[in-house]
Amino acid sequence: MKRAEQGRATRDHLVEVATRLFAEQGYEDTSIEDVLTAAGVSRGALYHHFAGKEALFEATLQLIEDRVMADLQTVIAGAPNAVTALHAAAVAWIDLAGDPVFQRIMLIDAPSVLGWQRWRIEGGQRALDGMRTLLQGVADEGHLAPGLVNAFAHMLLAALDELALMIAHAEDPAAALAEGRTAIEELLRRLTDTPGG
Numbered sequence: 093m094k095r096a097e098q099g100r101a102t103r104d105h106l107v108e109v110a111t112r113l114f115a116e117q118g119y120e121d122t123s124i125e126d127v128l129t130a131a132g133v134s135r136g137a138l139y140h141h142f143a144g145k146e147a148l149f150e151a152t153l154q155l156i157e158d159r160v161m162a163d164l165q166t167v168i169a170g171a172p173n174a175v176t177a178l179h180a181a182a183v184a185w186i187d188l189a190g191d192p193v194f195q196r197i198m199l200i201d202a203p204s205v206l207g208w209q210r211w212r213i214e215g216g217q218r219a220l221d222g223m224r225t226l227l228q229g230v231a232d233e234g235h236l237a238p239g240l241v242n243a244f245a246h247m248l249l250a251a252l253d254e255l256a257l258m259i260a261h262a263e264d265p266a267a268a269l270a271e272g273r274t275a276i277e278e279l280l281r282r283l284t285d286t287p288g289g
Contacts, residue, residue: 103151105131105133106131106151107148111152114149118200119201146205149197152197160194161222167180168180168226173229174232174235175233175284178227179284189269190265216249224245227244230284236284255275
């Protein structure tokens with residue numbers, strides 16, 4: 093039991109250290125040796141948990157995705173209705189694009205490390221399910237035709253991802269973030285037929 097706990101602790105430590113290094117240096121400029129040195133563990137310990145650098149990167153993606161989903165759940169939980177929840181979740185997603193760790197790992201490196209198709213499929217399914225749930229609530233409140241929930245879930249998720257990528261690659265990320273927030277709020281106001289504030 094103690095050995096299993098130590099193993100989990102070592103794995104968690106490696107993922108945390110790798111996440112920091114990938115965010116600071118990028119995937120290509122971070123070597124296994126960099127991770128070993130920063131984590132203070134042996135090569136054997138790392139390879140006991142991960143087949144290589146790509147597997148370690150995938151673990152960092154999972155860690156960030158889990159944190160993002162937890163943060164979004166917190167944002168949604170405080171909303172008084174489905175329309176407000178949708179707006180809050182969408183703006184929170186756009187705000188994440190301004191976070192350097194999320195930006196570098198999820199938006200810049202992940203598509204090239206995993207390949208575009210795999211990145212879209214693996215990273216998008218939980219988000220798509222969540223978007224469907226939010227939009228079903230909006231439809232239940234009478235702000236969206238029920239038959240459009242699935243199609244709009246795909247469309248909104250694609251729009252949010254494109255805005256996030258625009259922010260991540262912008263010369264002026266702060267200006268792009270402000271523009272992205274304004275754009276998604278206006279889009280959602282029109283979609284849900286709610287007045288601007």
